Amino acid sequence: MVQALIDKAEVLVEALPYIRRFRDKTVVIKYGGAAMTDDELRASFAVDVVLLKYIGVQPVLVHGGGPQIGATLERLEIPTRFEQGLRVTDDATMEVVEMVLGGRVNREIVALIGRGGGKAIGLTGSDAGLLRVRRKRQDGADLGRVGEVVAVDPEPIRAVAEAGYVPVIAPIGADDEGLTYNVNADEAAGAIAEALHAEKLILLTDVEGVLDAQGQLIHRLTEADVEKLIGEGTIQGGMIPKVECCLRALRGGVGRSHVIDGRVLHAILLEVFTDGGVGTLLTR
């Protein structure tokens, strides 16, 4: 039995260099997918975040909520349609987006962190001018109240984090007139990581990471690699905006970006506390 204890202590000891490296550093995590719906994964995510906070790392969470929005729209019989992968958002839809993201999903994550032993404060990008956006124009299409980030004010996030809380941010921004917009959660997470000079941006996904042409996980990618793989069609579909968001953050000064597999228990801890990690690391 003592040997089992010693083995456990060795694990703590192995974590030491990582604790040292990330102390007082900010890690922005885009939370979503299975890690947000599966109960066991949810619980393991919560303790990961709380553990980071306790050993001196500053985790900041940004979440989406597409499925929950879809379900509520359906229930309210509000028709919805997508253009180029983005939900066309009229005023009725936006009202639902705000209620679901800010009033339900955000709340559930705050409660989840609380059950994990931490203290979280929910923020919305429209709090205190946190996320300033403008109407997104994509290839001429009018997507309605879909916004793209113009500026991030990191002060409200810092105030909350430095007071000892985990900031949990719903990706709704406001334009100069105060009109609110739906923002893609990956994009919001990237912009927030940049504004906070984060050490790491982690995108939790429901895939293993970026895969090569043979379907094998690629452990590490540079900017040039990414461009080549997109050109060849190896990276395609929904993974393209994710890796582009990672690259944008890197160019903006974020140390490292990661696309990781949120279906793995303790994916966040594994990412922060091991060398290999459980997904794809992107660097400049």
Place this chain on the structure above:
Amino acid sequence: MVQALIDKAEVLVEALPYIRRFRDKTVVIKYGGAAMTDDELRASFAVDVVLLKYIGVQPVLVHGGGPQIGATLERLEIPTRFEQGLRVTDDATMEVVEMVLGGRVNREIVALIGRGGGKAIGLTGSDAGLLRVRRKRQDGADLGRVGEVVAVDPEPIRAVAEAGYVPVIAPIGADDEGLTYNVNADEAAGAIAEALHAEKLILLTDVEGVLDAQGQLIHRLTEADVEKLIGEGTIQGGMIPKVECCLRALRGGVGRSHVIDGRVLHAILLEVFTDGGVGTLLTR
């Protein structure tokens, strides 16, 4: 024209003793009623709050949202019923309460303060253990997820206020298991005022204040007066919980409680910056 300007300056000068008295003091305001629905009143409320913040007072807003909740329940065809003036709240209803209060009403107030020139951060009583509640038992009736306040942690509110933001709080609490409950906004405001050692608790209502048997406004009431007036039936109906909430706050150390007329433009400023005010003052 110069005379008009001088008259204006005199008004500022008259405000000086009040500025001096309330500097660095906390004022908790229960926001609701016409002041939350009428556009002109909304705008005047916002500038009042922002002005207070600028001259060094710390305003903290607590809001309700009954009408908005009712409308959404209706739209979702979720039946609702009241017992003893309180909405019986099953799980489906609670989900709507959270979405409407936290995702819509709270957001609108944050945006309103922003348009008034201030910076607000929306909080929910379930953030960071802010509002700890238990299931309310009232005369044996089971009201479902209706909570009564057990404890308030003032730290998250202070962190937000001291960082320069106006805290806007949705009255949803959580019990020890993290289950959320609907809390009466007046009650939440009173408990928060107590925990913050507020100088003032102001309840914005849609009546002139507390009225006497002849329907005339009573400007000032003591604890003993209130008991007598309730006994005589002069104070009745929905006014009873309001004055009781005021008295509880006074006993808990709040300096002064006010029931004021939110239908008057700049009701908050008038309350803070004049001697008479525009409603009923309750003191011990």
Place this chain on the structure above:
Amino acid sequence: MVQALIDKAEVLVEALPYIRRFRDKTVVIKYGGAAMTDDELRASFAVDVVLLKYIGVQPVLVHGGGPQIGATLERLEIPTRFEQGLRVTDDATMEVVEMVLGGRVNREIVALIGRGGGKAIGLTGSDAGLLRVRRKRQDGADLGRVGEVVAVDPEPIRAVAEAGYVPVIAPIGADDEGLTYNVNADEAAGAIAEALHAEKLILLTDVEGVLDAQGQLIHRLTEADVEKLIGEGTIQGGMIPKVECCLRALRGGVGRSHVIDGRVLHAILLEVFTDGGVGTLLTR
């Protein structure tokens, strides 16, 4: 009656953008003329200054005292004469200047602020090396102990202002040997505004402001305008050193300089809290 109150509240609300703009900013005011002799104007000046202090502006007062010096010299039968508008100051005269400015006028202003509800501390330019001067040579004339400012040490003024007091400064400077000199109050105010990186320099005068050839008030002047008006003889006499002092301050980094009419009640508040103001604004 409620309408009257609402009108008052509107005035406070109008002041909000100005409060926001000048918060934590320093405003240097040269105090003199009717505002210093007429009882009603004196009282209105005091509350203006105290109000500024309370809403977070840092007022710094610099005063003259020519008439009071003249009266005392007369009473002591010390003959006096002027050259080029400046009092020739021998040692006997200087002794009177110091007693009257530092021992009487300065004290009266400190007491005036006290009666207005504020707390002032009187300083003399010779305190702690605040105002370092040298003997003024003007067109070869020897004016005796009349000094021109060589350097201002802003630290004593800041120490007093940051401790919550209104600094009231008598314009007496000292040279490197510690010999004291009479300094023109406008000039002292300008140099102090520059050293404090003040937002505003306000010269209180007994005229409406700078007038054009038709005797009409000019609301706004640039550096170029001033030079042209002096060249044309429109600005003449005692107004020339005043506008030159304003321009020097602007070149030294002060945001705005004003020549205003001290005979108007609440002239300072009107200047700070309205767009038009009550005199002439000088900008670069």
Place this chain on the structure above:
Amino acid sequence: MVQALIDKAEVLVEALPYIRRFRDKTVVIKYGGAAMTDDELRASFAVDVVLLKYIGVQPVLVHGGGPQIGATLERLEIPTRFEQGLRVTDDATMEVVEMVLGGRVNREIVALIGRGGGKAIGLTGSDAGLLRVRRKRQDGADLGRVGEVVAVDPEPIRAVAEAGYVPVIAPIGADDEGLTYNVNADEAAGAIAEALHAEKLILLTDVEGVLDAQGQLIHRLTEADVEKLIGEGTIQGGMIPKVECCLRALRGGVGRSHVIDGRVLHAILLEVFTDGGVGTLLTR
């Protein structure tokens, strides 16, 4: 030559225990008499004060100015008379008192400290409510504007001292209406020492100290001794108010009071840095 240097070093070394004992302690000095009129004594006083400031003691000076006031009254042909050792002070006299104390004597001491290498700021008891007084009634006599100290606000003195300056205080107080009064400088010094919780109160006089019946200096006196000596008539005349002022300060919490001989060069340093000192020590 080296031996002479070593002897000098020994003197510094001897001072060490005193430096240690008085570091960060406040020493209030009533400055007056020969030390204020003789040029060599003035210079030695200044360096003493500056040295104290540099080694971490906080000196606070309170000065009188009777002779200078008398001379100016005479020059202005204002008749003056004394009752019970106190100058009857009508309004005309008070005006002169303020001008001479605040405008001349105070200024000269500030300049003196400056020449000694220090930085002083002159204060008057009427600055910022520093010295609150009421009209003195002594045995029914009406002495006019002679005040007795009611309260001392130590904050303005501390603000000045902690910012690195030597506070030099003219003993003029103000009553609740802001009317100014002449205060005895010993009394003012005692009250200020009490309010500042000073370690020492030093009264500089023109005698050796308190003398016994044989005219010999008494080195140390307790409260009981003083009462006995006054009873016997050994302590008499102007020394009585001085020792009473010392006793009052001791009862108010000041550590030690001293009546010392200001006619001795470096009397202050000798008092602070030697065991015997150069006058009489009073303790409880």
Place this chain on the structure above:
Amino acid sequence: MVQALIDKAEVLVEALPYIRRFRDKTVVIKYGGAAMTDDELRASFAVDVVLLKYIGVQPVLVHGGGPQIGATLERLEIPTRFEQGLRVTDDATMEVVEMVLGGRVNREIVALIGRGGGKAIGLTGSDAGLLRVRRKRQDGADLGRVGEVVAVDPEPIRAVAEAGYVPVIAPIGADDEGLTYNVNADEAAGAIAEALHAEKLILLTDVEGVLDAQGQLIHRLTEADVEKLIGEGTIQGGMIPKVECCLRALRGGVGRSHVIDGRVLHAILLEVFTDGGVGTLLTR
């Protein structure tokens, strides 16, 4: 492989409640025995200490060095003898004690922590009056320069710990004359834990812990238990002073005392991060 990683993450997660409990708490560790001589144990001890420091615990080390002192005395042919388990310490012996403890053992521990990735500063009880002692009199025997602790000044230890270093303390004290004494390391550790209001005192030994009459480890003991076991003779020999030292610390306000088995790898981590620990816990 991913499963192995997940298992590791679980270990980190298990540590969370302990991290939370001991954050910012001080843990005083008496270091000695096998943990100080065996290379593998030394290395595991070092990382344990460094890990504690990194996760926000404040470890303070106190070490002995009996064997190293004995070896050096032998080499220098200085005869030595023991009385009642304590080395009789003449001046020649004390000189060796100081050199060996302060110049060798202390240095080696500082270097050990350095190799473990931390930063340590070696202190001796005679630094800055840290450990004030007097000559120990035990049953009339004169043990020479063996001291017992009279007072601990925690300030030098705090200064070092708060600047980010691990204090490593050699148990040599000084009396009021500055004469140094050898102090028992357990006793020094106990007194230091008390002065620092430590959360835990841990004595590393070369036995399993306190054993019962059957030679089985006792996991938990109260003060009463200890007295009973000593009375029965179950606790005997060198264990008696150790448990008495633990009890003294508990009475002095230390939260918990532990006698643990330093022969186990990562004994410190196991003690702090598991419920059972690896030795005997003593509580009041």
Place this chain on the structure above:
Amino acid sequence: MVQALIDKAEVLVEALPYIRRFRDKTVVIKYGGAAMTDDELRASFAVDVVLLKYIGVQPVLVHGGGPQIGATLERLEIPTRFEQGLRVTDDATMEVVEMVLGGRVNREIVALIGRGGGKAIGLTGSDAGLLRVRRKRQDGADLGRVGEVVAVDPEPIRAVAEAGYVPVIAPIGADDEGLTYNVNADEAAGAIAEALHAEKLILLTDVEGVLDAQGQLIHRLTEADVEKLIGEGTIQGGMIPKVECCLRALRGGVGRSHVIDGRVLHAILLEVFTDGGVGTLLTR
């Protein structure tokens, strides 16, 4: 007698400009020679250091210990030999060096400062990575564990000094593997002075200072002078490394370097508090 006191006061007054100049400045002193062995000189050195600390100077001591090391080596019958003036240091010798410097000499100096009324903390260059060194290679000779300084971390020294203690540093450094080396004390003092941006580096020696060809003390030398005097052979032997160490410190930003006569009582005070000093001043 009073005159004698006044003379003493004058000495304090003379010290004032020096107190002013060195306040809050760091002075690094290489302590050794007669000042470390003669009892009277030791005591005078201690009070000098304590006096500096009290008047606001930050003294930092670096000591050698060659004679004590030699004596212990002899006693332990460890043979020793010198090459190019440096002790060849094998592992057995290094063990003695550490014990003697860190465990005895350093301790004695800490105790000495304590007896002088100050509080010292002993540090070794191997504490907290303070003195990082590498093996010294001098003209191909292998001197064993003799190190040359690669880097100094000033933080541990600052932490100790700012907490109110006098840092006393033994010149033992460690390389990147943590292996310790003997470092020349002059060299260590110079490197430490540079890292601390010291105002002064003072080398205490057993000669008058640098002498000219006629054996007369040279009071002041520039870099060019030194090079010339070495070239001419006027500066020779052990003085060469001392002056080179001084020059290196000057080039590294230290204000002034001094080679002074430690055989003079209060040599440090004389150096800091007189213009001439008692040795040779080196400047760039």
